[in-house]
Amino acid sequence: MKQGLLTITMAALLSGCGLDGDQEASDVSSQAGSAETGVRVTGTAMKGVIQDGLVTANRLLADADGRYQLDRFAAKPVRTGQDGHYQLKLRGNASGWALVELRADTATRMICDVVPRCDQPGTAGVAFGEPLTLASDFVLRGAGDLARETVYLTPLAHLAVALAEREPTGLSPAALASAYQSVEAWFGLAPGALLLAPPDLTRLDELSDVSADALQVAITNAAFLALVNDSSQWSSIAEVLADMAAQVAADGRIDIMGSGTNLALADLVAAAALQAAELQQVVDSSLISQKLVVVEYRNVQRFKTIADVYTVPDTGVELVDSVDTTETPAGTGTEPAPGTGDTSADSADSQTDTTVTAETDGTTTTGDLPATDSTTETFVPADAALLSWTAPLTRENGESLSMGEIAGFEVVYGTSADTLDQSLAIGDASVDQLLVDQLSPGTWYFAIRTLDTDGNRSRLSEVVNKQITL
Known part of the structure; x- marks a missing residue:
């Protein structure tokens, strides 16, 4: 993968x-x-x-x-x-x-x-x-x-x-x-x-x-x-x-x-x-x-x-519907504020609430996985999903969180929302997109968590999904 x-x-x-x-x-x-x-x-x-x-x-x-x-x-x-x-x-x-x-x-x-x-x-x-x-x-x-x-x-x-x-x-x-x-x-x-x-x-x-x-x-x-x-x-x-x-x-x-x-x-x-x-x-x-x-x-x-x-009819590149993102505000308080994701690929759509959180010393940080805008076309391979997110800027208790305190992210995914058995650790807080390709046909589910510099891991975000049809 x-x-x-x-x-x-x-x-x-x-x-x-x-x-x-x-x-x-x-x-x-x-x-x-x-x-x-x-x-x-x-x-x-x-x-x-x-x-x-x-x-x-x-x-x-x-x-x-x-x-x-x-x-x-x-x-x-x-x-x-x-x-x-x-x-x-x-x-x-x-x-x-x-x-x-x-x-x-x-x-x-x-x-x-x-x-x-x-x-x-x-x-x-x-x-x-x-x-x-x-x-x-x-x-x-x-x-x-x-x-x-x-x-x-x-x-x-x-x-x-x-x-x-x-x-x-x-x-x-x-x-x-x-x-x-x-x-x-x-x-x-x-x-x-x-x-x-x-x-x-x-x-x-x-x-x-x-x-x-x-x-x-x-x-x-x-x-x-x-x-x-x-x-x-x-x-x-x-x-x-x-x-x-x-x-x-x-x-x-x-x-x-x-x-x-x-x-x-x-x-x-x-x-x-x-x-x-x-x-x-x-x-x-x-x-x-x-x-x-x-x-x-x-x-x-x-x-x-x-x-x-140049309006060439046959480009040699297979096109699928797009996934593009816009930022939503980070949540505040003790519980994450959910965002809405609209992911489209081929003719399959899904609606999910998604949130990214991270914990440090017993406190939790929040940030939303940004809502996708299906009216803006961005082309990805037919066997791939393009994920985007926004790094959290505050903790759930209202304290600010700097980029220097974020060690990176972990994306987990799988063919069942209850079994996200594949993962990728990203050791760079500046990263905000991930292309996962070579996915087999079917519905794939994705979630993300934030990792901090003290080794703490957040709860997983809520799950988003994409239908892969080849």
Whole structure:
């Protein structure tokens, strides 16, 4: 059984060096006369992880006409490390923006981040997590404010640079910032998601903490290579990236549903949804698996949005009625104040009163499971139930309850309201949604309790149910 949850975005900046200490010191001294006159630029090259890629950088300077061009003084090239990290230094101070570029040569390798393998012409394919060669025409670009000193090189960043180049001012800070936001919007990513450190999808079980937003970015980047597997038209990731960058440069966008020749935005979103599902089969961490379900769900929704815009009758996505939520006030007093839930799926409806409670030192906290609004359509898989709730803010005795006192939640469920024999513990107070999928046909019942930091558990909320019909 796989479940999904939503978490608050947490950005983590990673820095590293692709060279050993002696060579790095040599490169730095050759690029700038002293540490005082240079600015460090660091980041990660990630499609999968790109190893031994050649990275260089230039400042972006405005000419007399106000158009931004590359400074003629480029940083001396460095190679990315085995984890994709690079570090170099530019002359001058930490003001303005820089363009960073990676190119492949015969030494460059990329770790396959597509499940179950990365297809390559004339070979049996490269298994997930194993290195593959890159063609010499493979290029990744990214740009960033030197005050942040961090620039991530990914396919999505590459498209943002191509989009910014269309502006009359060239690669100006305003054009680049706007282009990054536009690319995020194309793929349904959270604002600022392209500035998050991209995780290595082949080592997810080793990560102690990664947000669903960062996973969504990484999986979207992986989808570029997944498209090579899915079509005989493309033989390499370089061809896929070149096709999309050319579309952006010419039209300021990617074809939404495809022209029969070019790749489509819908192709990428569908591939990302599939990769999120495939990754759930290869990770051991239940927390990572839950976040992958969230990413899969987001991409399915994004695909449906794309299809609706162009009124395509057959999207390849099975649609069911929606479950959406609105918040109701938390209860007060010694007994919980019930809320009303209206859950719809297919043609089956149910009406139940639901409440979330938590106890601390003999006192009880309350909060309502919010009422659902069946007039707002949100699409979930046919074999899934999307649960939503509101964390309690007060105790039943009227005392306030802070988020810091909540350790998490426990969702229990089963095929009988009297036998909720399956459960999931959520160790994050910020989580307020859970997608439970792969449910067999029939009526499923769900309830939730709150867990506090002292180890106390509340009474279960009242039970809600959903009819699953496949």
